[in-house]
Amino acid sequence: MTTLEVRNLVKKFNGSTQSAVDDISFELANGEILALVGPSGCGKTTTLRMIAGLERPDSGAIKLNGQLVASPSTFIPPEKRGIGMVFQDHALFPHLTVFDNVAFGLRGKSQAEIRTIAGETLHMVGLLSFSKRYPHELSGGERQRVALARALAPKPVLVLMDEPFSSLDADLRVAVREHVRSILKTMQATVIFVTHDQDEALYMGDRLAVLQKGRLEQIGAPEEIFHDSATRFVAEFMGDSDFLKGRVVPGGIQTDIGLVKQDAGFPASTLVELSLRADDVDFTVDGGGNSVIVGRFFRGAFNLYRLRLDSGQILHAFTDHTRILPVGSRVQAYIRAEHPLNVFAR
């Protein structure tokens, strides 16, 4: 069942020549987590705020559970949409205790009900014993969980999370996101999760939507986005690709490291680029090889080598963590990937 339907959403801010959100459409099924990912200023937060009712779209429509909540002629205010939101700065009410923060959205229920629901929700995020504390007495991770509990307690149709982990330390972030994802899945919540971190997006999203300059570049399963990037931007943003220049010839693509046997989907002699990630490339030591090692970055579980082809083209390659070669060594780089590579016209 479709929970959210976004149709041709456009938003332009005063004094800006470019649209913050430019003709975005997507749907969200019940119980699904969609990660909205893109660099800062790509329009992901604006999209989220329009769904929440905190911004009005210039054109387009938003439907929640089949009901039109925003269009040029309709605007249902945020308090009537039944959407829960987790803010980047958590936005906990500093004058209320943890319990009262979580109970804030439960108005209209009986005292007993409020106590049960807020208690259960706090228990779920593991903070029941913190009920009487004030937000400033909590750590960043605890505040994050209170913010989540507060958004989830009223059982919203849709939960919106705006870079919820960005204020946490890197090591905490990984632990918290695992916890948060399991809570969201237990609650069977329908979620839109905004992040600029591709790693976080791949982890959190059942599906990913990649945005750039207000446009939706691609939407799909994490694997699909990663392996079958629709645009050069998606390939570059999701997984630090290098782009190897080439030309379409009969039987494949001619590049600086030889012929790549793959149907390019372009007519012969088209100038193209192949997107290559570090795990797609390998090399052998060869005094007459096609490239030189210009850098090695030890990453613990593996080595990341930076290679410069004689044409000046830079490629990266992952190798075994025990394989250590000095910078300046001449090597023969080749493509080890057995899956088809993404090809873009240039």
Added chain:
Amino acid sequence: MRLQGRARFTQLESNWRPAPLTLLGKWRIPAFLLVFGVVTASLILPAGVLLVWSVQTFLDPETMSAVFHTGSQGFGSYVWNSLWSSGLAAVIAVAMSLPVALLAVRYPNPFTKFISRLCQVGYALPGVVIALSLVLLVNRLLPFLYATPFVVVIAYVLRHMPQAVRASESALRQLSPSLEEASRTLGRTSIQTIFQVTIPLILPGLLAGGSLVFLTSLKELPATLLLRPAGFDTLAVRVWAWAEEGFYLQAAPAAFILILASALPLYFLLRREQIFR
């Protein structure tokens, strides 16, 4: 502050560190004397003189009875008049500053900024000018208000509104809009949000603004003199009247109480700075 309990009203985290100590060496004593001199000249000397004069007044039964029986009403009524007119002005000024501040801070555009600036014009105008224009205005348009203490209160509000507007604006600026947005997504209308989230959180700022209006209204002399109905004496008016007639001893207790009444909101203002440490 008991009223506040353990709740905090600001989210700003400060990176403030105390400045490193600089040893003054041989400049220690001159520096101390300079600072001490300023305090002596501005506070200790005038307050001391007032205190001494007040004590003299109390010791002299004749002056004492003059203090309590000048004019148609007694001493208590000057104090009361001062307190309620300034207090009412403070409440009205803060209440009126809130919508102005909300518009200017949350919906900044040339029009809302213009309104905010307009509310601050009163600061540049002398009290006498405001009083005179009020006399004319009230006479023409609101004759039933003429010669009531409420005209005095209106003058206080007009004159001291800028302090309230500025205090409310700076309090609102420190409040992240995401708190208000969170309240909206949790089912509160914009009006409910103002009363349940915004006002409780900026209350210390509002009280500070109110204290300032109260304090300056207590001292306001020209507007009070021009607008007060017959018999409506405030502390400032009384001090002025007695001093003009040369009865400095009689004026002293009133002046001293004026200082005490001002010290109260001042204490609150200074306390507020500590709360946020």
